[in-house]
Amino acid sequence: MDGTGGGRRQRPQGTALVEARGITKLFGSFKANDDINLSIRPGEIHALLGENGAGKSTLVKILYGSLQPSEGEILWKGQKVGIPSPSAARRLGIGMVFQHFSLFDALTVTENIALALPDRKSRSALAREIEKVSAEFGLPLNPNSVIVDLSVGERQRVEIVRCLLQNPELLIMDEPTSVLTPQEADDLFLTLDKLTARGCAVLYISHRLEEVKQICHHATILRHGKVVAECDPQKESAAKLASLMVGAEIHALSSEVPVPENTRTRLSIRSLSLPEPHPFAVALHDISLDVRAGEIVGIAGIAGNGQGEFFDAVSGEQLAATATAINIDGKPAGRLGVTARRRLGAAFVPEERIGHGAVPRLRLSDNVLLTRHSTGDQLMRVGVIDFEGTRTLAERVSRSFDVRKASSDPEAGSLSGGNLQKFMVGREIDRQPGVLVVSQPTWGVDAGAAAVIRQALIDLARSGSAVLVISQDLDEIFEISDRVAVMSRGYLSEALPAKSVTREAIGLMMAGLGEGRRSNGEELAHAHHS
Amino acid sequence: MRIILERRPDHSQTMVLLSPVLAIALSLVSFFIIFAVSKIDPFQALYVYFIEPLTALWSIEDLLAKAIPIILIAIGLSFCYQSAVWNIGAEGQLAAGALAGSIIPVLQPTWQGPLVVTAMMVMGVLGGMAYAAIPAVLKIRFNANETLTTLMLVYVANLFLDYVARGPWRDPGGYNFPNSRAFDEGQMLPIVAGDSIRLSIVFVIIAVIAAWFLTSKTITGFKIRVLGMSPRAGAFGGFSRNKMVMMTFLISGGLAGLAGICEVAGPIGQLRTTVSPGYGFTAIIVAFLGRLHPFGILIAGLLLALSYMGGEGAQVALGLSDQTTQVFQGMLLFYVLACDSFIYYRLKIVRQRAVDPALAR
Structure with missing residues (x-):
């Protein structure tokens, strides 16, 4: 761990290699980036911190030429430049390593790299070059290995070598350690040190504050599309960084009715563990949680910490190992499928709208049938669909949730994201389910629609249902939840009353601090007092 | 300047209907060029191929006889393809049905009558189903690619x-020809119309109507469509992909098996070393040309049967190889799949160079 663990790291002096000035990016009326200034010096590792949706990806895509800013300019070595495409970015000297790799499994390392290079060289010359670069930067790699045989860490090396072959002066890395083992991560940090020693700058996107404190010289923190702070991460406490990331305002609950006390548990999860289904997934570790009638429990956490896997396990798309791992209204449901769980009174709204919660090429009336074919709505008789019934139901959902649509029964894919989300939430709430599990209820939804959805969730809970909300939006979590738990790397903390925890404490948990003590609530309380 | 395919916001209903028409037109044009290059009068060739078979009553009956197995199989395949199960082995399932259905007439030649014919049909269906169940199990259990296994x-x-x-079932009194014994009339499907139209035409009508009802009116059809379009949403709806794979394989295998035994217990009248001139493959084209819709398949089946008839006519009248028919059918499938791209995409001309591998991310 030479050069990474010990000693202070000094931000290199000098003029900026790349400078973004007043970058604003609009998607419709939504400001993904709002007047962002960012300056990266040669030879520094510059951290870009922020929650999901803070605007990190948008900014990075603008620097890499995949997106064009609505306003603002980019200076490369003091010269104003336009970056119309990723290939233009690469010609300038900007390389990027993506979080999810784009390698062909059946091809060798050399073949994969040859595909990405603009100039054609002989394979053997390229293989020699790969060997040279990989030796130089401590990225051991056999050019003749077939990708499918490589570990995730080795695949990442292929991506990095692919960038390095083009002699970049700025390397952008998107969550590089999210897929690595700790040992692989340490190796990566050594490589980054070698790179910066030669004057190459690294823009390092990560949620992991410990690691940012360990290796980065400088940090820019984004929140809601704006730069909220710039700092030296080594000088700041992780708690301070976390609170900068998630903000500090407290929102009042918008419900007048207090949470009923001592009500029965409607959804009970007991020691739920699941192995990861594929290499990019997260395993679930010993998750326990109760959701009682009348309350909303919010699960906070940064994307990719097991929320998707957890949702699938609760909905029944992925069966648990034992029946008692999941209980709906006291009935063991761990081994039951989605339909059986719906029949027990549960309803689910997944994060992904298109292709998971709804079929884009089917009409709304057909999409109603997707989740309500067996829930006592009389939508079919001996297997024959009552199309009149599905249309009426779709219309009812659309009216009560104000779903704007161009025709009376359009294809789901033609609705805007916000309207489709209202439809999907409405489709389930219309049933008055005893248990509602909803992931990212207001993702990409405008403020008005978000308010409608959140109020509907609160009303449903107060009418006696148990509501579990998985969200990356801390504002949302604090706005509607009665209790809050945090998911990090497949572990779930104890759910604590929302009024007694601070955002700072939650932010620390989200950033994966204090791992190993994840499943007890004391830590939250400690962080609170410190 | 370059030409790119751009995704349409909504799929084009016009192209859904126009695509097969366009494909047929393009195939005819290509055929025309091939004949012209081969120094055959293209107008005469096209006449022999596509018009002449419709000019006599006997040849129309023959056309129907050829369309029957093709349509039966294509109806079954449409279930598979709607649920994105790529069964291209109907030709084998047909052979399996022909074999299973022939067990009684070959081994118990004295058993005859309507009951026996019914039993033969049932065994044909079961034979096709059992044979289709093999790739279904391989896919479900081992995730084996069904395109390869079925083929x-x-x-x-x-x-x-x-x-x-050739071997065990060869007719002892058959002068060493590689056939089974010729079936008796009491072991064959009865003729219901004209000189040669057998009961199998009723099976086709039932299959078309039942398939239409099943796909457009019932939850089963809904499941098939959802799982085909979006497996993840299907799972979220609580539909089992594995059950659907098995079911669509059994339906298509059963119908292919039925087509096989109907051929043996009908136009052929005995078990031969081959019982189909590629109906199982032609049905793939028919299924796509007919938009996977039962009524579309009915029309497309008649068209492709016509190409078989024309191929035979062209062999006689023009001395063309019967492979020409396969060339035509192959072109037709190629064009229909190519034209189908325009249902979801449209052509766009862009005045800019940059072909960027990173854009493909």
């Missing part, structure tokens, strides 16, 4: 049929 199993079935017809 390879075609050769297994055809070679086994060949062996049985």
Whole structure:
């Protein structure tokens, strides 16, 4: 761990290699980036911190030429430049390593790299070059290995070598350690040190504050599309960084009715563990949680910490190992499928709208049938669909949730994201389910629609249902939840009353601090007092 | 300047209907050019191929007889393809049905009558189902790619049929021809119209109507469509992909098996080393040309049967190889799949160079 663990790291002096000035990016009326200034010096590792949706990806895509800013300019070595495409970015000297790799499994390392290079060289010359670069930067790699045989860490090396072959002066890395083992991560940090020693700058996107404190010289923190702070991460406490990331305002609950006390548990999860289904997934570790009638429990956490896997396990798309791992209204449901769980009174709204919660090429009336074919709505008789019934139901959902649509029964894919989300939430709430599990209820939804959805969730809970909300939006979590738990790397903390925890404490948990003590609530309380 | 395919915001209903028409037109144009290059009068050739078979009553009956197995199989395949299960081995499932259905007439020649014919049909269906169940199990259990397994199993079935017809089931009084004994009338489907239209035409009508009802009116059809379009949403709806794979394979295998035994217990009248001139493959084209819709398949089946008839006519009248028919059918499938791209995409001309591998991310 030479050069990474010990000693202070000094931000290199000098003029900026790349400078973004007043970058604003609009998607419709939504400001993904709002007047962002960012300056990266040669030879520094510059951290870009922020929650999901803070605007990190948008900014990075603008620097890499995949997106064009609505306003603002980019200076490369003091010269104003336009970056119309990723290939233009690469010609300038900007390389990027993506979080999810784009390698062909059946091809060798050399073949994969040859595909990405603009100039054609002989394979053997390229293989020699790969060997040279990989030796130089401590990225051991056999050019003749077939990708499918490589570990995730080795695949990442292929991506990095692919960038390095083009002699970049700025390397952008998107969550590089999210897929690595700790040992692989340490190796990566050594490589980054070698790179910066030669004057190459690294823009390092990560949620992991410990690691940012360990290796980065400088940090820019984004929140809601704006730069909220710039700092030296080594000088700041992780708690301070976390609170900068998630903000500090407290929102009042918008419900007048207090949470009923001592009500029965409607959804009970007991020691739920699941192995990861594929290499990019997260395993679930010993998750326990109760959701009682009348309350909303919010699960906070940064994307990719097991929320998707957890949702699938609760909905029944992925069966648990034992029946008692999941209980709906006291009935063991761990081994039951989605339909059986719906029949027990549960309803689910997944994060992904298109292709998971709804079929884009089917009409709304057909999409109603997707989740309500067996829930006592009389939508079919001996297997024959009552199309009149599905249309009426779709219309009812659309009216009560104000779903704007161009025709009376359009294809789901033609609705805007916000309207489709209202439809999907409405489709389930219309049933008055005893248990509602909803992931990212207001993702990409405008403020008005978000308010409608959140109020509907609160009303449903107060009418006696148990509501579990998985969200990356801390504002949302604090706005509607009665209790809050945090998911990090497949572990779930104890759910604590929302009024007694601070955002700072939650932010620390989200950033994966204090791992190993994840499943007890004391830590939250400690962080609170410190 | 370059031409790119751009995704349409909504799929084009016009192209859904226009695509097969366009494909047929393009195939005819290509055919025309091929004939012209081969120094054959293209107008005469096209007449022989596509018009002449419709000019006599007997040849129309023959056309129907050829359309029957094609349509039966294509109806079954449409279930598979709607649920994105790529069964291309109907030819083998047909052979399996022909073999299974022939067990009674070959081994118990004295058993005759309507009951026996019914039993033969049932066994034909079961034979096709059982053979289709093999790739279904391989896919469910081992995630084996069904495009490969079904195709390879075609050769297994055809070679086994060949062996049985030459070997154990060869007619002892058949002068060493590689056939089974000729079936008696009491072991064949009765003629219901004209000189040669057998009961199998009723099976086709039932299959078309039942398929229409099943796909457009019932939850089963809904499940098939959802799982085909979006497996993840299907799972979220609580539909089992594995059950659907098995079911669509059994439906298509059963119908292919029925087509096989209807051929043997009908136009052919005995088990031969081959019982189909590629109906199982032609049905793939028919299914796509007919938009996977039962009524579309009915029309497309008649058209492709016409190409078989024309091929035979062209062999006689023009001395063309019967492979020409396969060329035509192959072109037709190629064009229909190509034209189908325009249902979801449209052409766009862009005035800019940059072809960027990173854009493909």
